[in-house]
Amino acid sequence: MAGAMHLNAVVGFSGCVENGLVLHPDGKTLIYPLGSTVVLRNVNDKGTQDFLQGHTDKVSCLAISRSGRYLASGQQTYMGFKADVIIWDLEKHTLLHRMSLHKVKVQALDFSHDEKYLASLGGQDDNSLVLWDVETGEAVCGSPTANNFTFAVKFFNNSSNKLATGGNYNLNVWEYDLQQNKLRPHDVQLGSLQRCFHTIAVDENDHFMYCGTSTGDLLQINLDRKLLRNTGPAKGCLPQGITATCLAPSGDLVVGAGDGSLVIMKRDQDGDDARFLKKLPVITSIRLTGGITTVTVDERSMGPNKFSMLVGTRNCDIYRVTYDSQAKKLSEELIQTAHAQPIRSLAFPFQYSAVFATSSFGEIRIWHLDTCRELLRIAVPNLDCNCVAFMQDGKSIISGWSDGKIRAFGPQSGKLLYTIHDAHHRAVTAIASTADSSRIISGGEEGMVRVWRITKQSQSMIASMKEHKAAVNSIKLKESSNEECVSASSDGSCIIWDLATFHRRSSLFANTIFKSVAYHPDESQLVTAGTDRKITYWDAFDGQAIRILEGSDTEQLDCLAIDPDGEAIVSGSSDKLVKLWAYDAGHCYETGVAHSGHVTNVAVTDDRAKVVSTGSEGAIMIWSYHRPTPAGDLSAR
Structure with a gap:
């Protein structure tokens, strides 16, 4: 039976989860979801992480x-x-x-102030409100919320039997009747106003609640009368709606918007005369990159005139924003970044384990492995970077893009060094370089494999080989020489190419879409993975299948890598699992469970200490690597 891979660190943040960034009351631990995993991270040290794993899909x-x-x-x-x-x-x-009571999705959660109850709100297919006993985990009672979709739930701050919900054209205050064991709703009177509510914040005295809407206005509700009291800010100030709301220690309101605006607003105090109310005014604002989904106040950062907030955005970035109430000024600091789109490619420099590159829609990022810190970001807007690799001399990063171009960048500056226009008729889908860094081999979506001569002055095509009938998904070179490479294609073939004559040496065929191919370090065998869910060993000389392993029980294999010693194979598949296989024994000895999307890339570091995997959810997972033990004896480790 396979053991569990140890997850060392993750790079990523599910920025699309509303209110998904939580700061522990101790002020030291930041909690956020990443796919199906909940990450606990030291606020000041990204490398200190712990993980809560129990969910089967995205949190x-x-x-x-x-x-x-x-x-x-x-x-x-x-x-x-x-x-x-x-x-x-x-x-x-x-x-x-x-x-387990809700269907399809849990939309929102909130604890009562005394931690006795937990309120949970079902998603669009469920739309029910359930009250749970925190001590026993049993459901206390439940009720349908409204005919329309409900987004937010919030307990009062001083009562465990009162809470509020808001959604599409519905805003209710609920009371839990303990004797009858029922939740009783009361509609909030808004007059002729119709709004879609996404956020709710209740003040410390339970006198008012502040509800953010999709139209960009904040409604102040009198909770005693369940009546609209005031609105703000001015019309058109937040055109993409309010997506996050909280109360600041200074007594002001903090509002996050879909356009990335973070706004500090002055709120009405209890003693204000309702006859002279003006719209809730904006004190100051700042614009961040990406729509804001979470704002949480760091209460331990409070000073006489300052406090800080942690802000999460849809771009999967986390900011620390400091508000100076005396100067009425906001200042931001970017403390964590992550991919917001599926990661297409993963590459390490030749024989170097400290840094690695990933590519996604519109960007390439360079990461430091030990600190999980982003070192460099290369942006090419509105294009998909399908593949990335380091030239073996380390002087450039080469990449293939959806517009059919190959682009090379400086690995430290990110400066564009050169572009090969019309490298392929369609998207460039695979790329590799020779050991002397004088040539690039690229594969295209149209099935062509092309060889390019690279000099300081020019880049020219020296061969175009057209035998594949579908997209080339992977290209690997024989490291001992510059005269052979193998390409894997969606047409069910892998072709071994002679790079001296630019003709086919041999071919491998199977009833599958080949997703990945790799040479064993001794270069006598090839290993492939594909949609047939099999890991297949092939003789590199005559192209005959030697051995077939069942790589997955249910889903296709998307990627594989072989460790530098040739002792283990790492595979990633659409069943969200990363698996370590003993190369000679042919059995799976460790399985990694953390991804919530299909695993797009895997790699073993050159120092054989870590396994790195990337997923379609934008996550980068860093695992401990253990060499397979003799005869698969897991207890020997």
Whole structure:
């Protein structure tokens, strides 16, 4: 039976999860979702991480109790399936309760102030409000929320039997009747106003709540009368709607918007005369990159005139924003970045393990492995970077793009060194360089394999080989010489090319779409993976299949890599699993569970210490690498 791979660190943040960035009351631990994993990270040290793993699909919402003892997380799943709510004990980092009542998705969660109850809100296919007993994990009671979709739920700050919900054209205050064991809703009177509510914040005295809408106005609601009291800011100030709201220690309102605006607004105090109310005014604002989904106040950062907030955006960036109430000024600092789109490619420099490159839509990023810090970002807007590699001399990063061009960049400056226009008729899908860095081999979506001579002055095509009938998905070179490479294609063939004559040496055929191919370090064998869910060993000389392993029980294999010693194979598949296989024994001895999308790339570092995997959810997972033990004896490790 396979053991579990140890997850060392992750690079990523699910920025699209509303209110998905949580700061522990101790002010030291930042909590956020990444796919199906919940990450606990030291605020000041990105390398200090812990992980809560128990969900089977993407985490869709988070909530933390007032004392910080409990964390609740909800997930999404597939149509017809139940979506779990999990309560975690943060002191022990253990799973306390797993609760299943909602269908397809858990939309929002919130703890009561005394940590007695947890309220959960179902998604669009469920649309029910459920009250849970935190101590036992049992459902106390539940109720349908409204005929339309409901987005947000919030407990009052001083009462455990009162809470509010808001959604599309519905805003309700609920009271839990303990004797009748029922949740009783009361509509908030808005007059002729019709709004879609996405966020709710309740003041410290439970006198007012502030509800952010998709039209960009914030509504102040009198909770005693359940009546609209005031609105703001001015019309057109936040055109893409309010997506996050919280109350600042200074007594002001913090509002995040879909256009990246972070706004500080002055709120009405209890003693203000309603006859002389003006719209809630904006004190100051700042624009961040990407729509804001979460704002959380760091209460430990409070000073006489300052406090800071942690802000998460849809671009999967985390900012620390400081507000100086005396100067009425906001200043931002970017503290964490991540890919917001599926990661297409992963590459390490030749015989170097400290840094690696990833590519995604519109960008290439260089990362430091040990600190998980982004070192460089190369942006080419509105194009997909399908493949990236380092030239073996380390002087450039080469990449293939969806516009059919090959672009080379400086590895330290990110400066564009050269562009090969019309490198392929369609997208460039695979790329590699020879050991002397004098040539580039590229594969295209149209099936061509082309060889390019690279000099300081020019880049010229010296061969174009057209035998594949579908996209080339992977190209690997024989490291001992510059005279052979292999290309894997969606047409069910892998072709071994002679780079001296530019003709085919031999071919491999199977009833599959080949996704990845790799040479064994001794170069006597090739290993392939594809949609037939099999890992196949081939003789590199005559192209005959030697051995076939069942790589996955249910889904296609998307990528593979062989460790530098040739002792293990790493595979990634659409079943979200990373697997380590003993090369000679042919058995899976470790399995990694953390991704919530299909695994797009895997690699073993040259120092054989880590395995790096990337996923379609934009996550980068860094695992410990253990060499296979003799005869697969896991207990010997």
